[in-house]
Amino acid sequence: MGLFPVPESSEPEIMEPQYQATTKSRELPMARSMCWHCQSEVTGEYLCGQCVKVQPLSKDLDYFSCFQLPRLLNIDEQQLEQTFYELSRTFHPDFYSTKDESEKAISLGNSAFLNTGYRILKDPIQRAEYLIRLEAGAVKDIRSNPPADLFEEVLELQEDLETFRQLAPNGTSSELEALRTKLQDEREGLEKRQAEMEKSLQHKFREWDQLQGDPPDLSQTREKKNTLLRGMQEILSNRTYVRNMVDDLLETTG
Amino acid sequence: MGRIVGIDLGTTNSLVAFMDQEGPHVIPGPDGQTKVPSIVGLTDNGLIVGEPAKAHLIRDPSRTIYSVKRFMGKGLDDVKDELKYFSYQLHEKNGVIRIEIGDKTYSPPQVSAMILKELKRRAEEFLKEDVSKAVITVPAYFNDSQRQATKDAGLIAGLEVLRIINEPTAASLAYGLQKKTQGLIAIYDLGGGTFDISILKLKDGIFEVLATNGDTHLGGDDFDQRLVDVMVDGILKTQGLDIGKSPDLMQTVRLEAERVKVRLSDETHTKAVIELPDGKYEKTWTREDMEALTMDLVERTLAPCRSALKDAGLHANQIDEVVLVGGNTRMPLVWRKVEELFDKKPHSELNPDEVVALGAAVQADILGGHTTDLLLLDVTPLSLGIETMGGVMSALIRRNTTIPTSAKEMFTTYVDGQTSVDIHILQGERELVKDNRSLARFQLKLPPLPAGVPRVEVNFLIDANGILHVTARDIRTGEAQSVQVKPSHGLTDDEVEGMIRDSFQFATEDIKARQIIEARNEANAIIVATEKALVRATNLINDKETESIRRILQQLGEVKEGEDHRVIRAKIAEAEKTTHHLAEVLMDATLKEALESKKLSDIIK
Numbered sequence: 001m002g003l004f005p006v007p008e009s010s011e012p013e014i015m016e017p018q019y020q021a022t023t024k025s026r027e028l029p030m031a032r033s034m035c036w037h038c039q040s041e042v043t044g045e046y047l048c049g050q051c052v053k054v055q056p057l058s059k060d061l062d063y064f065s066c067f068q069l070p071r072l073l074n075i076d077e078q079q080l081e082q083t084f085y086e087l088s089r090t091f092h093p094d095f096y097s098t099k100d101e102s103e104k105a106i107s108l109g110n111s112a113f114l115n116t117g118y119r120i121l122k123d124p125i126q127r128a129e130y131l132i133r134l135e136a137g138a139v140k141d142i143r144s145n146p147p148a149d150l151f152e153e154v155l156e157l158q159e160d161l162e163t164f165r166q167l168a169p170n171g172t173s174s175e176l177e178a179l180r181t182k183l184q185d186e187r188e189g190l191e192k193r194q195a196e197m198e199k200s201l202q203h204k205f206r207e208w209d210q211l212q213g214d215p216p217d218l219s220q221t222r223e224k225k226n227t228l229l230r231g232m233q234e235i236l237s238n239r240t241y242v243r244n245m246v247d248d249l250l251e252t253t254g
Numbered sequence: 255m256g257r258i259v260g261i262d263l264g265t266t267n268s269l270v271a272f273m274d275q276e277g278p279h280v281i282p283g284p285d286g287q288t289k290v291p292s293i294v295g296l297t298d299n300g301l302i303v304g305e306p307a308k309a310h311l312i313r314d315p316s317r318t319i320y321s322v323k324r325f326m327g328k329g330l331d332d333v334k335d336e337l338k339y340f341s342y343q344l345h346e347k348n349g350v351i352r353i354e355i356g357d358k359t360y361s362p363p364q365v366s367a368m369i370l371k372e373l374k375r376r377a378e379e380f381l382k383e384d385v386s387k388a389v390i391t392v393p394a395y396f397n398d399s400q401r402q403a404t405k406d407a408g409l410i411a412g413l414e415v416l417r418i419i420n421e422p423t424a425a426s427l428a429y430g431l432q433k434k435t436q437g438l439i440a441i442y443d444l445g446g447g448t449f450d451i452s453i454l455k456l457k458d459g460i461f462e463v464l465a466t467n468g469d470t471h472l473g474g475d476d477f478d479q480r481l482v483d484v485m486v487d488g489i490l491k492t493q494g495l496d497i498g499k500s501p502d503l504m505q506t507v508r509l510e511a512e513r514v515k516v517r518l519s520d521e522t523h524t525k526a527v528i529e530l531p532d533g534k535y536e537k538t539w540t541r542e543d544m545e546a547l548t549m550d551l552v553e554r555t556l557a558p559c560r561s562a563l564k565d566a567g568l569h570a571n572q573i574d575e576v577v578l579v580g581g582n583t584r585m586p587l588v589w590r591k592v593e594e595l596f597d598k599k600p601h602s603e604l605n606p607d608e609v610v611a612l613g614a615a616v617q618a619d620i621l622g623g624h625t626t627d628l629l630l631l632d633v634t635p636l637s638l639g640i641e642t643m644g645g646v647m648s649a650l651i652r653r654n655t656t657i658p659t660s661a662k663e664m665f666t667t668y669v670d671g672q673t674s675v676d677i678h679i680l681q682g683e684r685e686l687v688k689d690n691r692s693l694a695r696f697q698l699k700l701p702p703l704p705a706g707v708p709r710v711e712v713n714f715l716i717d718a719n720g721i722l723h724v725t726a727r728d729i730r731t732g733e734a735q736s737v738q739v740k741p742s743h744g745l746t747d748d749e750v751e752g753m754i755r756d757s758f759q760f761a762t763e764d765i766k767a768r769q770i771i772e773a774r775n776e777a778n779a780i781i782v783a784t785e786k787a788l789v790r791a792t793n794l795i796n797d798k799e800t801e802s803i804r805r806i807l808q809q810l811g812e813v814k815e816g817e818d819h820r821v822i823r824a825k826i827a828e829a830e831k832t833t834h835h836l837a838e839v840l841m842d843a844t845l846k847e848a849l850e851s852k853k854l855s856d857i858i859k
């Protein structure tokens with residue numbers, strides 16, 4: 001286990017891409033900043049046009065912009081992968097091994113950011129959760145607790161599971177087998193629920209994507225978006241409960 | 255920038271490779287062998303490494319260290335079940351295992367450093383230049399402490415370790431480069447002490463690891479042990495001799511067990527012969543016997559394969575190619591089981607012993623800035639987290655996350671005026687803290703403020719070596735905080751410093767041991783060559799000359815067993831003078847033969 005001494009000088013930090021206060025995402029044509037090394041102007045390029053040093057990604061950059069993707073929930077996965085590979089070729093520490101410490105640090109930070117972004121965007125569920133977080137600033141009362149009925153169900157199942165775990169080490173018994181059958185039935189039911197949730201999520205994802213064509217400033221559009229975000233969040237967090245439960249059941253009863 | 259070499263620091267065998275315009279090459283030793291047994295022996299004249307140390311193993315088992323890789327980054331508690339298989343003494347200091355041989359004590363990184371130095375020397379002799387930078391491979395399933403220990407070993411050996419790279423991914427680099435493969439591949443690596451499985455996607459020069467899994471305590475050694483147990487039992491029953499009490503005999507049995515296993519890869523039955531103080535023990539082994547004895551070990555490799563496939567989101571039959579790496583994959587049983595699982599004939603066109611070192615050399619070339627079209631995107635094998643309330647681990651970075659990667663966690667206080675928080679970093683997949691690996695602990699200093707007001711953000715970064723770094727920052731002031739991390743099973747920086755200094759000192763002592771070995775090898779070579787020459791030259795030199803040559807050979811044979819290399823060298827020089835005429839005569843004869851045969855063939859044409 002290594003420890004990076006936290007730099008006290010003005011050296012770029014290891015952990016996070018440093019950025020100039022004026023930098024905005026690359027989508028903004030007016031975004032301007034200075035090269036950390038030669039102070040010449042860079043406009044969202046990864047490498048400085050003057051001294052060719054790698055530039056730290058902006059702290060404000062979101063993963064969609066980083067991968068040059070619109071904020072949609074159905075994305076072109078081929079393109080995502082291709083962009084990921086291209087950017088990896090630009091930022092990966094392997095290509096900075098002979099460079100100075102500052103460049104190494106920037107490459108490390110940029111790569112870490114890129115890898116996290118790719119992991120999140122690649123997975124439809126994580127992608128949706130991330131998008132909701134991005135948009136959440138505008139949305140009030142996004143709920144993340146399960147509804148009462150689901151909560152009850154989960155509690156009951158937990159109790160049965162506990163009993164099963166206590167019985168299991170004593171070898172098979174009719175009681176254990178009955179419980180196993182019951183739990184397996186429950187699991188199948190939950191799996192079906194999960195599939196349904198995913199289907200309705202798919203539906204909402206499409207709705208969201210269609211809304212992106214509407215004029216964004218219209219309060220009507222905004223309202224529709226907020227309702228959708230709330231709806232998606234609800235299904236997502238319920239789905240997490242159901243999925244964890246299914247995993248638990250699978251692990252315990254096989 | 256000097257040349258960077260690639261090193262496969264194996265449990266059983268180690269190799270060093272480099273890359274030039276033609277591609278990667280493994281560097282052979284003076285004897286033409288590319289493998290250096292990962293064995294270190296302490297003689298009265300200093301340390302010996304590799305093949306000579308292997309011979310030392312039977313002569314002086316308590317002063318010979320093998321399989322040291324099993325102890326890298328470990329505490330004594332981690333290996334207590336295996337202790338009985340080792341002929342040397344172990345104890346623990348500051349959470350790190352120490353190995354006692356003779357009156358000396360070494361940490362595992364120091365012993366590994368001895369092997370690394372041997373490889374470095376080999377490379378320098380071959381390349382005729384200084385070598386000070388290296389890429390070193392580790393099993394993909396190595397945890398943070400084990401990786402850090404490997405890096406320390408490099409430092410102690412005087413090598414700047416530019417990258418720690420995973421063995422199966424290294425293998426994939428060499429394989430992909432050679433075969434121009436695209437698609438999904440699985441690398442199955444079963445060496446002497448560890449097992450790894452990695453699933454990769456190869457596309458346009460990008461080698462993306464999708465998932466990796468393994469067992470750092472499963473390898474060829476375990477297969478050998480099964481045969482050892484049977485034979486030790488047999489010796490007890492037939493000769494009434496308890497080998498358990500005799501370390502040198504145990505080593506003899508162990509080496510014979512390995513030879514039996516190796517032979518049964520090509521033959522269907524073979525005989526084990528073990529010389530005992532009074533009498534011989536013999537046992538006929540069939541391949542079937544051995545397969546029955548070790549079936550469960552091969553099966554134990556399949557669960558990690560399934561987990562890796564699951565994490566990669568793939569079915570076994572979606573894999574395009576399966577590549578076998580590591581000496582123990584030569585076992586036909588391993589072939590069959592792997593083929594069964596993936597429903598595909600595995601590949602092994604590349605030498606399974608060399609492919610990891612070759613890949614390390616490719617990675618070295620990438621880091622050197624020469625190869626620019628290949629890029630390896632590797633993952634962290636184990637989840638990383640911190641201890642939370644109730645002894646539960648909360649994961650911050652999940653296993654199989656592409657590295658480098660980072661995660662943040664905010665810390666605050668529960669009590670007014672509280673000035674520090676203890677943070678315990680863990681690695682592993684289990685729910686409870688006690689079932690996971692403790693990597694380190696550190697204390698975070700906080701300003702004395704009302705509860706909940708301080709905010710310190712701790713950043714965990716896993717670099718491209720798979721090694722964790724921790725930094726912290728006070729969010730309110732924006733100031734960086736220094737964190738003193740205490741590794742649970744690692745050497746401190748000061749200790750490593752001290753060992754680097756020691757290693758310079760040992761170096762002079764060890765030169766003596768090396769000089770003797772080299773002189774001995776040379777004497778042996780001369781004896782063998784001259785005896786052959788004498789046979790060929792029976793009619794070319796007179797009896798008197800033959801007589802004097804025989805005499806000098808006999809003297810050389812006696813002298814070479816001594817412990818002074820200068821005496822051996824002097825005798826070698828004398829022998830060379832005595833055989834000078836013989837060499838000339840033979841050369842003439844060979845030349846004449848060559849000319850005559852040429853004529854002969856001319857006529858035939």
Ligand SMILES: Nc1ncnc2c1ncn2[C@@H]1O[C@H](COP(=O)(O)OP(=O)(O)O)[C@@H](O)[C@H]1O
Nearest residue numbers: 264265266267445446447474519580581582584
């Ligand atoms: N022909 C063979 N058949 C079966 N096992 C073999 C054969 N050759 C070598 N091995 C085994 O392979 C192991 C060493 O493999 P290697 O890849 O060199 O290990 P490591 O990477 O751990 O150094 C040893 O256990 C050795 O007995």
Ligand SMILES: [Mg+2]
Nearest residue numbers: 264445580610
């Ligand atoms: Mg190996």
